[in-house]
Amino acid sequence: MLSLSNTLPTVSGPQRSSFASPILAVNPQKSTSCFKNHSFVFSSSLMRQQSEHTPTMLSCKASLEVVKDSPSCSAVHGISEMVVGVLGGGQLGRMLCEAASQMAIKVIVLDPMENCPASALAHQHVVGSYDDSATVEEFGKRCGVLTVEIEHVDVATLEKLEQQGVDCQPKASTIRIIQDKYLQKVHFSRHAIPLPKFMQIDDLESARRAGDLFGYPLMIKSRRLAYDGRGNAVAKSEEELSSAVNVLGGYGRGLYVEKWAPFVKELSVIVARGRDSSIACYPVVETIHRDNICHIVKSPANVSWKSMKLATDVAHIAVSSLEGAGVFAVELFLTEDGQILLNEVAPRPHNSGHHTIEACFTSQFEQHLRAVVGLPLGDPSMKTPAAVMYNILGEDDGEPGFLLANQLIGRALGIPGASIHWYDKPEMRRQRKMGHITIVGPSMGIVEAQLRVILNEGSVNGQPAVAPRVGIIMGSDSDLPVMKDAAKILKEFDVPAEVKIVSAHRTPEMMFSYALSARERGIQVIIAGAGGAAHLPGMVAALTPLPVIGVPVRASTLDGLDSLLSIVQMPRGVPVATVAINNATNAGLLAVRLLGISDIKLQARY
Missing domain, CATH: 3.40.50.1970 (Rossmann fold)
Known part of the structure; x- marks a missing residue:
């Protein structure tokens, strides 16, 4: 049996600095017993969080009182008093909490699951739906800054909160654009950003016109609630249009089509935008998908300098066209003829940026907090020559899936430069993101060889294969x-x-x-x-x-x-x-x- 111990100390921030005056003062009134010693146990029969004390699910009891700004106030919020509210408590929220604990920033999360991944690490967890208007409105008024770890939230309520003076980052207008992938395309096309050709379809006749215009195969996409490949269907001919549309729930769901993009690589750029509109771009990465879900991320991407610069420029322009602060993920296609086409943008930390925790001077999670709070953006450059991120996806349901994940983690523990992140999700399902492994090293060949060993693909006569340098x-x-x-x-x-x-x-x-x-x-x-x-x-x-x-x-x-x-x-x-x-x-x-x-x-x- 393998055992990893992780101590979660109570977060106690430094005294308020003289150069920063907080907008909101907070009295958490929170029992520190939430932060007991937790032991994460991985065994063949059980992979569950074992603890001597299970954290109590607390409602947010923070009392807020407005503090008047003095003439000497900086634009930076008082960090030790700052409460960042996050809509969503999944693995992204969990890693935001990890970063916040090192920055003396209190993070409270709103998520409907009592045992969501972020619940054990958040300063407080409010159990409730992030797409329920009344719940979001009440939650938002308790936060110094309100941000998201998932874009499928109630935008109308965010707009209402902004009108009432609640600080939402990124802005509700940005979330509204990104929620609807067709509106995304319209917005970015107006800013002259290169995209695959697209058009809205409302019925079979308009779908046929799109096929005549763009040719086949034709990519059909849902406008809303589409992620990790869900909401996409391919029609290889006119005869397949109706079946592809039916897979997506029919024309009434809201569909659009894209011309097929014959890409050679999928790329991604994590871009941070500060409250002062400053921009910081992370190195371009290559993303490899399996069954439409991010499988492996390689950083930096092995593309030409010209392609790297073009991808960074497109990502910079795309994020500059949006409103609000935070980290954005810009997903791109590199085509056979060397073009860079924008695929889509996420207004939050992203799977393609998980490697930044170990590989970069500033992780995407720390950077997101810096951006929304108003701190200067950190250095996004890599501090290691190469990194690979591997998603731990459920390979089976229930205990068999936990066993397979346990074996994978066991092999990773013996690899130099490998870091394991387990999201502590209570239920194992096929294709569910359960954790990730990041490997850093002196070259891409070396870290890829180490990944092959972890995956049981890289040994010769029982010995780990070594990539030549x-x-x-x-x-x-x-x-x-x-x-x-x-x-x-x-x-x-x-x-x-x-x-x-x-x-x-x-x-x-x-x-x-x-x-x-x-x-x-x-x-x-x-x-x-x-x-x-x-x-x-x-x-x-x-x-x-x-x-x-x-x-x-x-x-x-x-x-x-x-x-x-x-x-x-x-x-x-x-x-x-x-x-x-x-x-x-x-x-x-x-x-x-x-x-x-x-x-x-x-x-x-x-």
Whole structure:
């Protein structure tokens, strides 16, 4: 049996700072017994939260009194007195509570489930529906700032609360736009944001017109209450229109169609917008879906610099067109011809940003709180070279599903750089998001190899597979006696490497494929040995952003001088680090030093 312990201390914020005057003063009147020691036990027969004290479900009893601003007041709310209300208490609300506890911010949640994921960590949990007008109105008046972890809320009540002076972030107008995916498309098209072509359909005749206009296959979508692939249907021909519409509940539900987008990758950008309209964009990530549900997130995305910049620009413009503060997720398509098309936007933290907890200087959850409260936005950049997030989805119902999740978590606990997040949902169902695992490391190849081990897909003869960090290539097997010295050095430093024969002249297609795929496979440095004309190092360097080290190999005619002069005379813009003739040892040592820039352990061993 595996056991993880997690202590949840009572949150006691610092004294009110002199530079900030709160808008609202709060007297929580809350028993600190809510924050007892909790032990999360994962076993083959049971995966439940075991605690010596089950938190009492408390209604929100915070008393609010307006504090007049003084002339010296900052625009920042008094953090220790600040209450952030969250509509929804799912896993996003839970992780918001985790971030808030480190910032001396009190979070109260409104959710209809008594044992919702956020209930154990929230300052207070109000049991009630977030789409019930009276409940939301009463809850909103008890909060300094009201935000959402799910967009399917009662917008009319949010608008009413705003008119009464309640601070809603992001604004109700933004939630209204995003709730209706067709209105989303209309809004973003008015701001010249690239989108798949779309049109509303009200009956079979308009659906047929859309098919004639856009061709097939045709993507049919529900305007509302659609997420994780729900609310989407594909008609591959005109004959399938009616059946696809019926799957979505008929035309009366409110439907629209999109022209099929032949994408090669799905991307996402987490964007934070401050109360002062400042914008901070996280690195572009690639999302991989299984059965229309986010399955794996890779950060950063392995796309060209041009595509990365274009995706960031589209996301920046999209969020800038909306009102209010908070974190937004902008989901995008990268098409075959290099276009970036906006798919949809979520006005809250998102599954594609969970990795930011371990991988970035500021997590998306801390960033959302910073934004809605009025603090300066944090640094969104990555503090590790690579990260992969894997969603723990229910693979079966009930106890069999808990057993499978338990086994997965057990394997993850033995992986360096892996962090487990369990959402503490009481019921296991197929395809339900139960938790996630984030793996960080020095390269994408390494973290992907570690993920394969967790998934039981990456072992050789019972031993974990190790992704190579250095590629050693040469034009002929006659170069092996020289190039083996580089491999020997890398082995001494425990740097995994691969050795391949790749000729620029005899196998140019193989060389192109190797150079273009090296980065995605996790290679971080390439050592290329070549004799004679010695074109291999330069041609590989022209095809990859990775550093290339050239080793001139001594040939029979010019004693290696021809190779040396060929490699060192690369044109501007195609750099190759060149060592002495036949000195593959130095090439290996240089590769170790390059890797050591972001690998402290390796640096210390040199």
